Amino acid sequence: MEIRQLEYFLAVAEEGGFTRGARRLRVAQSAVSATVQKLERELGMPLFSRNGQSISLTEAGTALLPEAQGLLTAARRARDTVDQVRGGMRGTVRIGTLASIGMRPAADGLLVVDLPAVLGRFHVTHPLVTFRLNVAPRGSADHFQALADGRLDLAMVAVTDQTPAARVRPLGSVRWSLICPARHRLAGATSVTLDDLADEKFVDFPHGWGSRTLIDRAFAGAGIARDVPFEAADQASALGLVRNGLGVTFLPRAGSEGEGVSVVDVADADLDLRVGLAIAQQREPSAATSALADAIVRAAARTRR
The missing domain is CATH 1.10.10.10 (Winged helix-like DNA-binding domain superfamily/Winged helix DNA-binding domain)
Structure with a gap:
């Protein structure tokens, strides 16, 4: 063999x-x-x-x-x-990324870390290291499983639960806001409460995404059953569905403001989604993986400042 x-x-x-x-x-x-x-x-x-x-x-x-x-x-x-x-440091680092966080061009508003910029700088100093990026259909849940299975070396994840199979280094947090059509009854409001949204239809991401878990728990804590007839694969798709009147959604303000939609803060719920860099707990990372993880964490710290 x-x-x-x-x-x-x-x-x-x-x-x-x-x-x-x-x-x-x-x-x-x-x-x-x-x-x-x-x-x-x-x-x-x-x-x-x-x-x-x-x-x-x-x-x-x-x-x-x-x-x-x-x-x-x-x-x-x-x-x-x-x-x-x-x-010479070399090898391939397999990285799980989040569709709505970390890969957006700077012109659309930086959220936690400019991952392409970090990878570009890292490649200059370590040209023999290559990267393989992966966006999972079930978001952070898939990334944690892939880390446990050995299919990923690093993953940007939404942190909503204890993760015994991975060590998570904090990168920052992202505030989720209500996004509604520009002609919606709540468009232009200073803020809304979860009770204001009890009868709405929602666009959201699939189960397993950290933001979906965050929003579901907020409504469950308020005793409100949410109707989610539409699921989107990324931020752009969610915005398109909202813009065309299919429902309201929750997204980061950065990258969501634009024609056809209104962004409104939520007053009575903690919708800050913590984001971290996860590394498999059960195996020793390669030298390239450790060095890249340090570079990502340092870049996130600079962003927070």
């Missing part, structure tokens, strides 16, 4: 297909298929169930997955150790 075989198996398993796995590895799909098939022959059992265009892990593949992740993590640490002796 070779490290390369495990890398190919892991890419297919995590990406959910041979084509996507090959794209991530930047090799031909035929090479990925041949390598995985060779591994299956050596192990004497199929690792994937193949049904047309879809695949799924077999029982053997499911059992191999955490072992492969652990072996590849150990191999990366070994390479990092040698690289440090040789004098």
Whole structure:
């Protein structure tokens, strides 16, 4: 069994297909298929169930997955150790990002940290380190799971609960405000209460996103059942739905002010969402991961000042 075989198996398993796995590895799909098939022959059992265009892990593949992740993590640490002796930090850092926080151009209003700028500066001083960015459909919940599974090294997350599987370094907080259509009855109000919104229809993000948890808990604490018929995948989509009269939503003020919508503060609820940088608890980070984490935390501290 070779490290390369495990890398190919892991890419297919995590990406959910041979084509996507090959794209991530930047090799031909035929090479990925041949390598995985060779591994299956050596192990004497199929690792994937193949049904047309879809695949799924077999029982053997499911059992191999955490072992492969652990072996590849150990191999990366070994390479990092040698690289440090040789004098050049290198490797790939896999970073989970938040769709509404940390990736917005400065012109739209900086929230917690300008992550692209941090990555750009880091690349200048450490040109042999590469980055792989991931935005998860279920937001922070997916990122915490990916850290636990070994699929991410770092993740920007919304902090709403205790996270025993990860160490979280604080980056800052973001105030969520009511966003309503410009012709809404509450547009232009100085502030609103949660009771004012009891009969509204809401646009929100999927369950698992930190902001969704924050808002749901605020309304539950006030004894108000919320109607959320529409879910959006990012801030721009949520704004578009609100602008077209499908409901109201909660978003950061930065990046939300514009034609067709009104931004109103909420007076009777703590809607400050804490944001942190999460690192897996159960394994030692690589030198590149540790250095990049320090750079992100320092940049966030400068933003707060």
